[in-house]
Amino acid sequence: MARKVLIAYFSHEGENLVDDEIVDLTGKGNTKIAAQALKGQLEAKGYLVNLHRIEPMIPYPFSYQDTNARSRQEYEDGAVPLINAGPNGFEAYDTVFLGYPNWYGTIPGPILAFLRDHDFKGKTIIPFVTHGGQRFLYSLEAIKAETPTAEQKEGFAIAAPYIGSADKVISDWLAKNADFFD
Numbered sequence: 011m012a013r014k015v016l017i018a019y020f021s022h023e024g025e026n027l028v029d030d031e032i033v034d035l036t037g038k039g040n041t042k043i044a045a046q047a048l049k050g051q052l053e054a055k056g057y058l059v060n061l062h063r064i065e066p067m068i069p070y071p072f073s074y075q076d077t078n079a080r081s082r083q084e085y086e087d088g089a090v091p092l093i094n095a096g097p098n099g100f101e102a103y104d105t106v107f108l109g110y111p112n113w114y115g116t117i118p119g120p121i122l123a124f125l126r127d128h129d130f131k132g133k134t135i136i137p138f139v140t141h142g143g144q145r146f147l148y149s150l151e152a153i154k155a156e157t158p159t160a161e162q163k164e165g166f167a168i169a170a171p172y173i174g175s176a177d178k179v180i181s182d183w184l185a186k187n188a189d190f191f192d
């Protein structure tokens with residue numbers, strides 16, 4: 011694998027449901043935690059890593075209920091929300107890790123927007139997901155449908171209550187895929 015890697019991720023910080031309780035996850039979105047852990051481990055292996063946060067131009071609300079209402083509507087409409095630009099020099103990356111929470115069994119709208127905004131031809135996309143129990147579900151197929159000319163390699167999935175084990179899940183996954191990363 012080329013020594014330069016992009017990790018692009020979307021994470022909704024604010025209220026979320028953890029073990030059936032609404033908790034404030036401001037500053038600690040699950041996918042953000044996973045993306046940061048991945049960055050640290052790839053850097054320790056000698057990779058140059060660009061961590062790019064995908065952000066909708068109109069942020070999702072803090073409230074879990076309001077975020078659900080908006081995202082469900084987007085999901086039903088197949089809507090593609092406007093997102094921030096970047097990263098610079100996207101063409102230079104052969105390998106793109108793509109991190110997201112499972113929303114309604116698939117990729118959130120901002121990820122769909124990111125896939126449509128960029129040309130992935132010839133790149134390898136490595137999706138990773140955090141989820142409430144359904145792992146990747148339909149998201150890998152959804153990514154493939156948007157990026158038919160890219161290679162896809164399945165990354166890791168972390169269930170929300172186990173986000174504290176992100177480092178272990180990622181190191182196990184990197185060890186299992188050592189032929190690609192060493």
Ligand SMILES: Cc1cc2nc3c(=O)[nH]c(=O)nc-3n(C[C@H](O)[C@H](O)[C@H](O)COP(=O)(O)O)c2cc1C
Pocket residue numbers: 020021022023026027035038039040041042077078081082110111112113114115116140141142143144145169170
């Ligand atoms: C709007 C919304 C929809 C969700 N839909 C699903 C789902 O269909 N399946 C699932 O396993 N988890 C679902 N979840 C749970 C999230 O995937 C999980 O909490 C994730 O770790 C959140 O990551 P984040 O903190 O980076 O946003 C949903 C969460 C939200 C807010």
